[in-house]
Amino acid sequence: MFDRRAIIDFHNVGRHAIESVLRVGYAARFFALTLAHSGTSFRRPRLIVRELYFSGVLSMIIILVSGLFVGMVLGFQGYQTLKTYGSESALGVLVALSLVRELGPVVAALLFASRAGSAMTAEIGLMKATEQLSAMEMMAVDPIARVVAPRFWAGVISMPLLAAMFSAMGVYGGYLIGVVVIGVDEGSFWSQMQSAVDFREDIVNGVIKSIVFGIAVTWIALFEGYDAPPTAEGVSGATTRTVVTSSLAILGLDFILTAFMFRGI
């Protein structure tokens, strides 16, 4: 007959599968509740503004610095490759398109997940562990409306803005290396960029991506925090899961969105 150990392992696989499906269900319900209880946030925009400061403004340093460096690396790498084909003047186009279409939304979202997302999870997890959410509930104030929804909207609003800042800073970094350091012609750098970057195809698509990433990251971060076991290990585990899950979600969603937006075939 079957080995007893094997049966237990098999049993555990089933249990994990059921638990994962349940959690996805809870997360979906949590998302719906967050949207349904967003009224308070819009009636009292000060709640959102406060969170915008914590998740948006405080993430700016890392976004701006990373954007500058990514742009500078693009300047070097792009120049190397383009020089082979004698089209260095297209450096501006390469830098701008890579940033606006892909790197801006994706890298900014990854940075946002590790900077702001993890902070949101830890904060809400600790509020839960120290009974602050229970106290709020007991005072007849809905924690989803008062704590979760303002953070959610702040995340959704700040993500595209941060991605735009990342791209702008990256373009400037590419300019610094390409034009100022290497000496690519400044006129063709900017004019080719201007004529090749399409508002609808490139910029709007990039903004759509970053809004989707903003929703995904804040949703995951808030759910992990809200669902964290109220212990030290629980909160630290949830924080790690936020970064891992949202990073994977960003990359997966990026592939799906790009596949839909790509019309080159």
Add this chain to the structure above:
Amino acid sequence: MVFSAVAADNLVEISGVSYAYDKRHPVLTGIDMVIPRGKVVAIMGISGSGKTTLLRLIAGWFKPTQGSIRVDGTLTHELDREGLYRMRRRMGMLFQFGALFTDLSVFDNVAFQMREHTDLPEAMIRDLVFMKLQAVGLRGAHALLPAELSGGMARRVALARATALDPMLIMYDEPFTGLDPISLGVIRNLVRKLNDALGSTSIVVTHDVQEALDIVDYVYYLSEGVMVAHGTPEQMRASTDPRVHQFVWGEADGPVAFQYPSRDFSEELELV
């Protein structure tokens, strides 16, 4: 019920309440209890006896699996979310470690409910908050953050916050745990004084016997989810029920055994 004869007007009436998280592990079984208006009532019992669960049932946090709970004439488990929230605005709860909002100052913590539930002008909120803080002796600490408070001070702020809207019912979940003797005395006297000054009713869930017996009007004693005794503090002190006697006098061994259930010690050491 003995106590109901004393005071006809009960704020909380609990009859035949049972509660279980799952079917195999009942937390509370067949609880009958009344809490008369204006009184301070203690629910006592060792850790894990179901006291906090009972408190959460009264607050409508969980629904009883059997029986009914009436607060101010309303069956709490029949209320929808709106109704429950309406009722909770008239209740205050002091959590075990205060549960102050760590991102808000002492002032904002106390003002929280006033801002959420009323349209009072800020000037009036300011006066009310200072009155509440004055009552707990912490008006001077209004600008501090919870992280800057000692345990006893945090508990006092939480008390001011719990009474911010002059609730009809104040519930205390282990208010005396982890306090130094001075803070403990302060909190103990505040529980009584605030109850009488506000004309509220208080339920104190605690296992700090001597502190509680000094200030409460009546005691219910729970053991393993069953109410095994109740009476005035004097009756509890004089009780001959071995379970109550062990608890009140803090004896190491008795009906609640010192040893966690285990197999025979000589067997464990392989002496036989």
